Amino acid sequence: MLRRLLAVLMLFAPLLAQASCTRSLRVPFEDWRPYSFMADGKHTGLETELLAAVAKEAGCSVSYVREVPRNRRLPMLLAGELDLLIAATPNRADAAWYTRPYRDEVLGVFMRAEEASMDVRSLDELLRANRRLVTHRGPASVPIINDFAARGLLIWFEEYAKGVQLMQLGRGDVLLGDSVAIIFAARAVDVPLIELPITLLRDPVTYKLSRKSLTEADLRAFNRAIQRLDSSGELQRIRARWLGPGIKR
Template sequence: MGWLMLLAPLMAAAACTRPLRVPFEDWRPYSFVDADGHHTGLETELLAAVAKEVGCEVSYVREVPRNRRLPMLTRGELDLLVAATVVPSAVAWYTRPYREEAYGAFVRADAPIPKARSMDELLGAGLRLLTHRGPASLAIVGEFEARGLLTRFEDYAKGVQLLQLGRGDVLFGDSMAIAYAARAADLPLVELAIPMLHDSVSYKLSRKTLTEADLQAFDQAIQRLEARGELQRIRARWLPAAVR
């Protein structure tokens, strides 16, 4: 596996005995390598700030498939996962939330705009849904799949391409990732006026390699950075005000 090293260790509440192992994912605009070869993105900058405040280095582990990450965290082969939704777990600690995640449903700007006011109405209209491969963020996604009206993709650039090719009617998923991919493809989209819940995300820490004291150090670091406005400044550089 390739490694990308990030940050310089500082004295803080918790002293890391080695760099924190975190899986790298090309997940624009959250985490990616830019044209100059620098690892950047919203998640990268947020974790850099938090890790620095805690007093840790971060090592990004390349080529870790999505379905291997939790087993590797459980075995102690990874130390931290970003953007985790809190669910009861005996193998991981969850930090306090550090940002909000917003979902949306989008159609091509040159296509007829559905009059649906909910995902249920999109389903009832027989529209085909395109969404990211991974845990379903809404139960209704499973209903689309049960009716043969769902196509999944691995990355948002592919999702935008599928919409552009007419392989689906509605692109559903992370609003910022969709907007970023659509701009890169020069494909104008319209977001449907369908209420979507915003979700808070946290860091997921391995209980195999980290302790409750480490969890507290992360929580305190996030709290201090929020109080100083540093995390807000990072979010403001990457996200529109509605999803900061």
């Protein structure tokens, strides 16, 4: 009888090892369409669906924490008060774990459809033409933004809907930011913007895990889950569902 029990446990050992999460993962909520937002009382979005799929595959559940200021998220993660941050770029200086990449983050440059010129190949050209730059006051930055600021040609925005509105009102000439967020914000209010063929940044992003509250087994479980879902095409299916046929990320 004992031998049979041991044999059964050995069969299930790989599955038990993968389900290494001992409690629900605490993740800060952010209203960032189309990645994460509330609709009909439910938390939804591209990042929400991706994390739900990866967490489930890794044997975890997710609990979103609201009202966490952006500047408090990393200190809380490092202290073990949060467990996971989404869309992270690896930084060796951080005392945190990073998973393998699960999607790409792309910075794009947009102009109003009636003014866009597909011959423009750099922000330098737009700066020399004294074009006014509208951009997101966020973690990603491009050095030439400081040059626009020095010439009084820079306008900041906090939310992408506001950035699109500034373009619609003619307050700016060029909109720089996360390509997917800009496209969705423009579609929502039917503002025709054209993405220029300017390469700024295309970086793979990862999940950032707390070393205080999680274990290396959790990290391995997440990496295996991402790899399996990537190989099966599930991550691509989720991205396609949100991005549509016109956007490839």
